[in-house]
Amino acid sequence: MTTNNEHVHCLIIGSGPAGYTAAIYAARANLKPVLYQGIQPGGQLTITTEVENYPGYPDGIQGPEMMVDFEKQAKRMGTDIRYGLATEVDFSASPFKVQIDEEKWIEADAVIVSTGASAQWLGLESEQRLNGYGVSACAVCDGFFFKEKEVGIVGGGDTAAEEALYLSKICKVVHMFVRRDQFRASKIMQDRVLNTSNIKVYWNTEVQEILGDDKVEAVKIINNKTKETREIPVSACFVAIGHKPNSEILKGWLDMDESGYVKTLPGSTKTNIQGIFVAGDLQDRIYRQAVTAAGSGCMAALDAERYLSLMEHNVSSMNVEKNIAQ
Numbered sequence: 277m278t279t280n281n282e283h284v285h286c287l288i289i290g291s292g293p294a295g296y297t298a299a300i301y302a303a304r305a306n307l308k309p310v311l312y313q314g315i316q317p318g319g320q321l322t323i324t325t326e327v328e329n330y331p332g333y334p335d336g337i338q339g340p341e342m343m344v345d346f347e348k349q350a351k352r353m354g355t356d357i358r359y360g361l362a363t364e365v366d367f368s369a370s371p372f373k374v375q376i377d378e379e380k381w382i383e384a385d386a387v388i389v390s391t392g393a394s395a396q397w398l399g400l401e402s403e404q405r406l407n408g409y410g411v412s413a414c415a416v417c418d419g420f421f422f423k424e425k426e427v428g429i430v431g432g433g434d435t436a437a438e439e440a441l442y443l444s445k446i447c448k449v450v451h452m453f454v455r456r457d458q459f460r461a462s463k464i465m466q467d468r469v470l471n472t473s474n475i476k477v478y479w480n481t482e483v484q485e486i487l488g489d490d491k492v493e494a495v496k497i498i499n500n501k502t503k504e505t506r507e508i509p510v511s512a513c514f515v516a517i518g519h520k521p522n523s524e525i526l527k528g529w530l531d532m533d534e535s536g537y538v539k540t541l542p543g544s545t546k547t548n549i550q551g552i553f554v555a556g557d558l559q560d561r562i563y564r565q566a567v568t569a570a571g572s573g574c575m576a577a578l579d580a581e582r583y584l585s586l587m588e589h590n591v592s593s594m595n596v597e598k599n600i601a602q
């Protein structure tokens with residue numbers, strides 16, 4: 277580690293709705309935030325198409341465009357926005373240290389981490405190619421575009437069950453592909469799925485290919501017991517096989533649950549280390565919406581501001597005491 281590290285007052289890692297909202301609030305509170313965007317500036321919303329459920333956009337907006345708006349607003353308030361990936365942290369003492377792009381170290385009085393979570397994908401070429409054109413990892417975001425259509429969903433956990441139920445209220449038929457002969461979802465969710473007449477469950481079934489040139493037209497499935505393959509015409513294929521929080525570099529420093537989501541003190545964005553705050557999907561396995569991420573970004577900036585003013589107050593009281601003693 278070099279000794280002439282750059283020092284910043286408030287460092288924000290991540291550029292999704294949580295990071296940019298934290299930046300807007302932190303900049304307005306004069307915390308002089310520096311924000312590192314990470315590998316995918318704008319986060320998960322940059323791989324979605326239209327966003328219709330973010331308040332304030334009555335006609336909807338494209339995900340990437342919305343994130344450009346977030347960035348512009350954070351910049352206009354005075355955030356120093358930089359391209360770079362946080363590759364290591366050292367939270368052993370304040371000022372906290374964060375390594376960028378495996379070379380440069382930054383020291384910060386407070387850190388807001390909002391590195392998000394990434395959807396797990398099947399790993400098919402066609403899945404990547406048709407992402408945003410019928411392939412989606414968020415039924416709440418994109419289900420509406422397939423009103424009255426037949427859609428597919430992959431997965432057998434609580435997320436898949438919840439999303440299948442959500443889609444069943446909008447779509448004509450939901451074809452649900454489960455790779456084993458049983459769900460992983462909780463019993464109550466299983467019962468709800470099995471009792472919904474327009475959800476058709478395919479057991480022991482894997483999606484081999486998503487078919488379509490410029491939009492999803494069908495999925496090719498295989499029964500992994502009989503090896504029988506079939507094509508099911510669908511207008512969309514939702515992948516709900518889990519999310520992975522981007523918390524790798526925080527391991528060993530911040531308390532996490534068994535899946536790697538960072539734990540916060542109830543009703544706050546505070547972690548087990550004073551001065552380190554987390555916001556967005558990194559700490560939220562349940563809601564995972566742009567608007568909830570933005571809300572927690574705001575909370576993180578307010579928590580950081582309170583923490584920093586308390587620190588400054590303590591330091592100036594100590595200086596007064598020192599002066600009196602001299």
Ligand code: NDP
Pocket residue numbers: 397398430431432433434435436438455456459460461482516517518519561562
């Ligand atoms: P899970 O890990 O619980 O389930 C993932 C599902 O996807 C499993 O059925 C798994 O199959 C399947 N899967 C994984 N990889 C593949 C693949 N390559 N191809 C096909 N299928 C695959 O993830 P969830 O996102 O569903 O849930 C995460 C956590 O969040 C859980 O603890 C869950 O209970 C919780 N949750 C709670 C909710 C609530 O309480 N309302 C709502 C949503 C989530 P297999 O079983 O064979 O491994």
